[in-house]
Amino acid sequence: MTDLKSPDRIDQIEIEPERIKVIRPVLFWSTVGAICVVAAAYVYTSWIVSGNAAPVAPGPDPIPWGTQLAIVVFQIACPIMALGAIMYVVRKSLCERQLCVEAAIVIGSTIAWWHDPLINWFQPVLFYNAGLVNFGNWMENVPGSLSPGSRVMVEPVLMIGMIYIWMPLAMGSIARWAMGRARRRWPTLGPIRTFCTGWLSVYVIEFPLEIFAVHHGLVAYPASIPAATLWAGQTVQIPLYGPILWSLVLSSSGALMFFRNRNGQIRVEAGVETLHWAGPKIKALLRVLAVTGYLHVVAIGLYDLPVNLAGFYAGPTDTYPSYLRTEYCGPGTPRACPDGTRFNDPITSAQQPAPRIPGE
Numbered sequence: 001m002t003d004l005k006s007p008d009r010i011d012q013i014e015i016e017p018e019r020i021k022v023i024r025p026v027l028f029w030s031t032v033g034a035i036c037v038v039a040a041a042y043v044y045t046s047w048i049v050s051g052n053a054a055p056v057a058p059g060p061d062p063i064p065w066g067t068q069l070a071i072v073v074f075q076i077a078c079p080i081m082a083l084g085a086i087m088y089v090v091r092k093s094l095c096e097r098q099l100c101v102e103a104a105i106v107i108g109s110t111i112a113w114w115h116d117p118l119i120n121w122f123q124p125v126l127f128y129n130a131g132l133v134n135f136g137n138w139m140e141n142v143p144g145s146l147s148p149g150s151r152v153m154v155e156p157v158l159m160i161g162m163i164y165i166w167m168p169l170a171m172g173s174i175a176r177w178a179m180g181r182a183r184r185r186w187p188t189l190g191p192i193r194t195f196c197t198g199w200l201s202v203y204v205i206e207f208p209l210e211i212f213a214v215h216h217g218l219v220a221y222p223a224s225i226p227a228a229t230l231w232a233g234q235t236v237q238i239p240l241y242g243p244i245l246w247s248l249v250l251s252s253s254g255a256l257m258f259f260r261n262r263n264g265q266i267r268v269e270a271g272v273e274t275l276h277w278a279g280p281k282i283k284a285l286l287r288v289l290a291v292t293g294y295l296h297v298v299a300i301g302l303y304d305l306p307v308n309l310a311g312f313y314a315g316p317t318d319t320y321p322s323y324l325r326t327e328y329c330g331p332g333t334p335r336a337c338p339d340g341t342r343f344n345d346p347i348t349s350a351q352q353p354a355p356r357i358p359g360e
Contacts (some may be wrong), residue, residue: 024271030286032293033108040114047138052151058130059322067217071131074218078162085166099284101266101291102169105253108292109168113161114138115296117153118304122146123338124153125311127220127324132156149334152327159218168253168295171202175254191259198254203247210243220324223311223338235318241310245303252298256291268294314338 047053063071089103117139119126124147128134137155139147155161175198182189182197189197213219214236224239226232261270268290272283319330320337329337 024274025267026269026272026275026286026290029268029290029293031289032297033289033291034293036292036296037111037289040111043114043138043141047141050141052138052140053135054151056130056134056136056152056154056326059326061321061323063129063131063323064217067129068131070213070216070218071129075133075156075158078159078166081170082162082165085169089169098280099287101257101287102173104288104291105169105172105256105295106165107288108295109253110165111292112295112299113164115300115304116160116164117150117155118142118300119307120147120150120153121304121308123223123311124150124325124329125221125223125307125338127222127320127326128154128156128160129218130154130323130326132218133158149328154326168250171206171247171250172253172255172257174205175199175202175251176258177201177254179254179258194258195251195255198258199247199251202251202254203243206247206250207243210238210246214238217321217324220320222317222320222325222329223314225310225313226315228310229315232315233317235320235324237317239307239310242307245306248302249299252302253295256294266291311338 085106089100089106092100093103117137120139132154134154134156136151137153139145139150139153178201179194179198182194210219214221220235221229221237221239221242224232224237225241228240229237230240231237256266256268260266263270263273265272266287269287272278272286275283275286278286317337322330325333325337327333329335
């Protein structure tokens with residue numbers, strides 16, 4: 001009979017823990033984040049060097065006064081909220097004497113702005129008003145882009161650029177608060193239902209904001225599935241799945257802050273404590289890169305990709321004014337705006353359904 005207390009057995013028990021492989025999610029997510037940072041740097045640099053970074057004019061159609069007022073309000077409010085978010089995370093980081101999770105989210109979401117035009121990868125699915133401060137967009141400079149001429153589409157700097165700084169943190173904080181309230185009210189609530197409470201709290205804010213922005217001509221969704229669209233066929237149409245998916249993206253930052261491991265770490269930085277070679281600054285960098293990678297995967301996977309694919313099933317719409325479609329599609333341009341067919345389909349314009357003109 002083997003003596004369990006023999007020296008050989010004791011040595012084996014002492015050595016065994018060292019043989020266990022430690023899973024380090026932080027290395028995976030920080031690698032994804034590093035790739036995203038390199039991609040963003042490449043796209044921005046090539047966009048500027050190529051000369052594509054140039055303002056896009058609204059065109060001949062006059063911008064209604066209500067839309068002009070909304071443009072002014074949004075371009076003042078969004079930078080102020082962005083500044084508020086930056087001040088908040090700086091103060092919190094100083095209090096914690098380390099780069100806080102909220103700061104990593106602000107940095108990561110700011111970097112993630114470069115992916116915003118990817119929603120128009122195959123065809124224009126989203127228009128922004130050219131009356132907003134803009135320098136065109138960088139879609140043509142993204143490797144593999146299938147939207148030639150998309151540099152004349154708009155990417156607003158003072159509205160959308162600033163939104164990427166404050167909105168993921170603000171909406172994520174609302175989602176985190178709602179998930180915390182739900183857990184206190186129902187302690188046995190599972191993670192999926194808990195997340196859904198956070199998503200719902202974001203959705204009830206995001207959906208009205210989308211309606212306001214579309215009806216005031218700040219944004220438009222020209223490629224939408226008619227059966228899943230409000231006001232289908234009109235220039236104010238809104239795909240119902242759009243706010244649902246975007247709310248998922250925004251609430252995911254709340255889930256990142258809420259769901260933590262036993263060490264109090266966010267899930268994407270788990271295992272960083274095992275990196276004995278990493279000092280505080282390296283660990284802070286890994287946190288930022290991990291959060292950046294996470295935010296990119298969520299945004300592209302949950303929003304850009306499905307909305308792009310849904311655009312293939314778009315129905316005909318009224319003719320959009322020039323300040324939304326710019327010089328990219330529609331009357332006076334080389335291509336039709338989304339009407340249910342791809343731009344490179346071998347169909348003549350005479351065979352395509354003619355767009356309806358408002359008032360006819």
